[in-house]
Amino acid sequence: MKSAFRNAYCFTLSRYSLNPNPSILHFVPSISSFPSLPSGVSNTLPSRSPLCVTFCSTSMAGGDSDSPLTSPSLEKQFEKFRVQLQDSGSLREHIRAVVMEIESATRLMQASLLLVHQSKPIPQVLEKANAQINVLKDLYNKLAEVVRECPGQYYRYHGDWRTETQMVVSLLAFMHWLETGNLLMHTEAEEKLGLNDSDFALDLEDYLVGICFMSNEMPRYVVNQVTAGDYDCPRKVLKFLTDLHAAFRMLNLRNDFLRKKFDSMKYDLRKVEEVYYDVKIRGLATTGDSAGDQGTQKI
Template sequence: MANDGPSNMIDPSIFDYLKAHGEEELEVGDQLHKITAALNRHVSTCQGLLSRIHSTPSSKLAPLLQQVEHEGIKPEIDSVGELAQFASKYPYYKYNGRWARSIQNVVTTILLTGWLGGLGTESRPGELGRLLTIEEVGQILKVPVNLKDRDAFHITIEEYILALTDITEELSRLSMNSVTMGDIDLTVRISGFIKDLFAGFQLLNLKNDIVRKRVDAVKYHVKKVEDVIYDLSLRNLIPKNEAGS
């Protein structure tokens, strides 16, 4: 006859453990959602300000970049600091998928602002066409990069590379709008930069499918800018030696 009483074959503490850790994961997830939601709002503000570059000649970018730094990037830095402090209490690769896209977008705004001449320091003044390294991005955000020696929040190589592909897309668009604004020199500079960046990408041994696909898509941005340069050359608006640079 079957025994209807409670079984003593399973230790009840097993389920107590699962319950406690399940509740902890929910709490961690909720807090990460709140932090990343605030971060995403700051990113949207920064992206909105940066969208004005498409109607602002490069000679008049300085006031806009100062506004981007103060109203966009500074709040991003504060939010990333809050995220880093909280996330570093837990296993990085267990939760990093919750903020990876947000951090990529932050890095994109920083790289684009730096390329346009913003985010300069006394030791290294801002200049048009400057590509910030991943280490410089980490210094701006006040967080480590590419950590290998401990389990804590950091900026990854993958996030940096994906952000680079994002700025090539934004700069290819800017190259066309610069022509409309009569800023031919900026278009030529963008062309040279995107070509050099794509050439650099070809040296990388990319194993991640997402990163490889995004890098492969950069060639379409290169082609778009090349078409703009070719059209300008046909109209004799740029010297032939610059068109081929």
């Protein structure tokens, strides 16, 4: 009996709420005048009638239709933003494609240079590594052409090839030291990579970070050379790193990452000093060490 009464009551409410005629409002008092339901039935009914929900949603929908249209100036501005972002994304894709080729050539060069830690002949090691320099030069020229499509935006996209360039500089500097025993200068690095254009040059911080990366290879190189019987290598590397560390001390470094990399150089210098000390006290150093020691102490 209770179930039948509840179904009849719900059907009456839903029939009234579905009526599109606005005169439905005069039925509201008659709905409220229904006799009270038993407590078990009233607890199962929703707290808001379908009529109220339909009336509120209809009122809100009618309010949205009165909202003003988008102003032409605002639409024009964001259309311009859309075009700019689309062009920027397309340019970044082209840059990233060239950077991936640079990264691939860098890995080949690095794999060749790793053989120097296995006491391979230096000319043979450098021959394979030097073959990638011309490849990198062509790739950087290609990258410069892509960046020139957006004049004056060099540092906006510079982060897309910064890490790869720092690694390239470190490898070139290490190769140059193996050949000459001297530091690769900034202008020499630019010449090797073909970055002589003022619009697309080798960033100074990228060069300095690459030099710091190069110093990280020195302790490993010294240990392997001493193991292979080259007891004069620690003296040469110690002299080079001492000069390099003193030169870096002239700079007022404020870049956090560059400052950290420079701080790591003193640990590389300390490791080389320990190796040189061990060679010295064991009497394994060559006769030419005394002159090298005096030159190191003067710095």
